[in-house]
Amino acid sequence: MTLNKILRNTFLVLVAGLILTACATTKKVETTAGQMQGDVYTGTDTVEYLASGVPDRVFFATNESILTTRSRETLRKQATWLRENSEITVVLEGHADERGTREYNLALGERRANAAKDYLMTYGVSASRISVISYGKERPVDSGSNPLSWSKNRRSVTVKAN
Amino acid sequence: MKKIEEKKQNPEKIETEVKQVSEFEKKELFDPNNIAALIDKSKEEVAKTIQTTDKVTQSQDKNVERTGLSLSEEDALKAQIFGCWSIPLGLPYKENLLVRIKLKLKPDGSVIKSEILDHARMNKPGQSFYKVLAESALRAIRLCQPLRVPTTGYERWKDLQLNFDAREMLEG
Amino acid sequence: MQEKCWKDENLKFLKTLIILLLIQFKAYALIEVDITRGNLSPLPVAVSPLASDKKSLVEVEKILKIKDIGSEISLVVENNLKQTGLFNPLTKDAFLQKPDIAHFKPRFEDWKLIKAQALITGKVEIINENLRVEFRLWDVLAAKEMLAIAFTTVPTNWRRVGHIITDKVYERLTGEKGYFDTRIIYVAEEGPKTKRIKKLAIMDQDGFNVKYLTLGNELVLTPRFNPTNQMITYLSYFRNLPRVYLLDIETGIQEVVGDFPGMTFAPRFSPDGKKIIMSFASDGNSDIYTMDLENRIVERITNHPSIDTSPSYSPNGRYICFNSDRSGYQQIYVMKSDGSNVKRISFGRGLYGTPVWSPRGDLIAFTKLHKGKFYIGVMRIDGSGERLLTENFYQEAPSWSPNGRVLVFYRETKTDEKGEGFSAKLWSIDLTGYNERQVRTKTDASDPSWSSLLSN
Incomplete structure (x- = not known):
């Protein structure tokens, strides 16, 4: 009982x-x-468009520079757009979140931007049209100190240079 | 190349004239031959005490034998000096820093004479930490005097050696 | 039989003699008492205002607009001593002796009465428009002078005089060199986190005499002092090209270091000041390079497909510590200065970055990130003996005081959901993990680097 x-x-x-x-x-x-998968940002809050249907940025997991399936899709759209507009040159801006040491994050941002650059190149965009800059954690889009903010900040942004 | 508005950062030279360096240690010179035998003896004993500092009862028993002060007599003296000694806080605790001072006392516990046993070390280059510790020990004695000595048996303790060892404190 | 008997007798006698001798010896044995404890409170020190004559006071006020220069200098000294955590400057209200008389001949009994163990006195005068300052350090209990030094300088240097006095006093009372006549170069920050404006700034170690070296038009990061002169190296985003720069703070002239086709960053000088060591990032890979400042020869030190950055030389210049993610995560490595013999030294849990070799040579300070917290710590150069000195939400980039006793670093506070509450400040902490203090800056600040002693 x-x-x-x-x-x-x-x-x-x-x-x-x-x-x-x-x-x-x-x-x-x-x-x-709908905003994060694993710790990769999948939302659209901060995303801008290079042209209709061509998102300007891709996001990364913490400490990673591997492109997700979704990122590759975005970059393929960018590559198509760049091939169609051959006079345009771009700067790829690599960023990291605030959860790392400053110098390492500069290197990490550079690695992320280059991951995006390499992918654009395999889809036929000439290296001469792409330059790369890393801001490390110096230019967050979201100033918050939480996992969602950090996921928005781990990014590579394609910016028109001309 | 960029120009920057800030120019003169380097300050003017500062001239230094050393007027006089301390006479502190020179006046405390002593004859090292006198106490050569004592140094060797105390070395062994010091090693022993350091090992047993944690085991209070045990070491106290030994002290009675060795020092000729009773437990309570020694405790009273120690407690007094603990209170007077400002341990220099910046000292590295890993170095072998033991300062042994031999005292000649009056019956009322005031100090007639104090000698640092490894005095030569005070003025050696690279021994600045030792010097700092020795000076702090001397200050402790001066601050404390007259020392809290037993009321009887002056012959027993008119010569007294204090071994200052800050390692335990600096580590903790 | 007879013989044996005698022997026995003899033995007995000898035994007695020995025992007697032993007793005798015991009676005369020197009593030893081990003093293994004392108080660990900071040493009480009286810093008497420096005395000066009427004529000098008038002249100083004319030149510096300072009413009582002697008091001001003694305040500099007092504040420095207090910041160390090793000394306890006593309140001047309790002083019984006038500054001028104290300097001439202190009444030690009076100073003993207020529990001072050391006393600093001094005199300031103007001679031929120069400032002449003399000071004495006294052992109150021994009733003796420990130190007496005089300086002559231009009046505007009066704060430096206070720092130099502190250095001398500190060295005499602790046995190691001071760190007061030094400066800190740092990044002054303002504005929201997403649009932060950063300027190079330099100040005295105690936060005074701040000067801005750039205007804030471009992003600047990680300035570091040359240990031998008035040069600094830092990262600037001038024209959006992140490169390592060299700046002479005497002339204001600056130049790009080397001719690299990509980002260079994480610069630091070699201990002899003749080389810059830094990272160069290319195609997603960062390696370590050096450039000789005399012949401009560039050398590649590491060649590995991982991120190698934050290099720092050992004080003898023979080794380099750096951080690398070649193991998969950011860890600390040590190698010979030619890049050979790379050895991982950090094996604790978490990520390790920003290793900086102590000027004493025996320790490496670092930033550690573990379970969402940042730590400043030190370890021996073989990676053993890790000690974490301070924990916080975010802090990094330790820099050593020239005597290797104190670390300065910066700490950021967390932002809330509205992006508010964020601030960055400089902090210092002792090697022992005690005496954590905020270093005073007017603006937010980050990336501090401590200079060598300006005077010796």
Whole structure:
């Protein structure tokens, strides 16, 4: 009988726990769902367009410079646009979030911008039309100190140079 | 090339004239031959005490044997000097910094004479930490005197050696 | 039989003699008492205002617009001593002796009464429009002079005189060189985080005499002092080309270091001041290079497809520490100055960056990032003995005081959801992890670098 009581109590606690977890998840969905995958930003808040349907930036995971499937898609659109507008030259601006040492982040930003540059080149954009600059963590788009802000700041932005 | 509005950053030279350097240590010179034997002896004992500083009862038993001061007599003296000694805080604790001072005392505990046993070390280059510690120990004695000595047995303690060792404190 | 008996007798006698001798010896044995404890409170020091004659006071006021120069200089000294955490300057209200008499012949009993263990006195005068300052350091308890020095300089240097006095006093009382007649170069910051304006700035170690070296038109980062002269090296985004620059703060002339086809960054001087070591980033890969400032020869030191940056020489110039992510994550490595014998030295949990070799040679200071916190720490040059000195939300870039006792670094506070609450300030902390203090700056500040002692 005592056992039964314990079991029942446990069950109640479990149910309560489930409800709480459910609440927590719902809340999270409101703030970051659709905006982050893993810790890569997938939202559109900060994104600008080089031309209709051509987003100007790609995002990265923490400490990474690997292009996601989505980033590659964006860069292919940029490459198409650049091939169609052969007089345009661009600067790729690489950035990092504030969660790293300044000098390392300068190198990391440069690595990210170059990852984007390499991809554009494989899609037929001449290296002479692309220059690269790293700002490290010096030019965040979002000044917040939270995972979502940081994900927006880990980026490579393609900027028209002429 | 860019120009910058700021120009003269380097300040004017400052002339230094050293008027007089301390006479502090010179006046405390002593005859090293006198106490050569003592130095060797105390070295061994010091090594022993350092090992046993944590085990209070044990080392106290030994002290009674060795020092000829009773437990409470030694405690009273120690407690007094602990209070007077401002340990120089910047000292590196890893160096072998032990300052041994031999005192000649009056029956009331005031100090007639104090000698630093490794006095030669005070003025050696590269021994500035030792000198700093030695000076702090001398200050402690001066601040404390008359020392809290037993009321009886003057012959026993009229010569007294204090071994100042800051390592334990600086590490902690 | 007979013989044996005698021997026994003899032995007995000898034994007694020995025992007697032992007792005798014990009675005369020198009593030793081990003093292993004391108080660890800062040493009480009285800094008496420096005395000066009427005529000098009038002249100083005419030149510097300062009413009582003697008091002002003693305040500089007092503040310096207090900042060290090693000394406790006593309040002047308690002083019983007038400055001029104290300097001539202190009444030690009076100073002992207010519990001073050391006393600083001095005299300021104007001689041929120059400022002549003499000071004495006294051991109050020994009733003796420990130090007496005089300086002559132009009046505008009066704060420096205070710093030099502190250096001399500090050295005499601690056994190691001071760090007061020094400057800190840093980046002064203002504006919102997304559009931060940054200027090179230089100030005295105590935060006074701030001067801005750039106007804020371009982004500037990571200035570092040449340990031997008045040159600095830093990263500037002039014309949007991030390059390492060299700036002579005496002449104001600056130039790009080397002719690299891409970003150069993370510069630092070699200990002899003759080379700059830095990173060059190209095609997504950063390696370490040096440039000889005399013959302009550039040498590549590392050649690895990882990020190699934040190099710093050992004081003898024979080794270089740097950080690299060649293991997958940012860690600290040490190599010979020609780039050979690369060895990883950081093995703790987390990421390690910005290694800086201590001027004493035995330690490397670093920034560590672990579980969302930033730490400033030190480790031995083989990576052992890691000690974390301070933890915070974000802080980095330690720089050593010239005597290797204090680290200056910068710390940023977190922004809230509205992007507010952000500020960056300079802080200092002792090698022991004690005595953490904010270094006073008018604006927000980052990337501090400590100069060598200006005078010796």
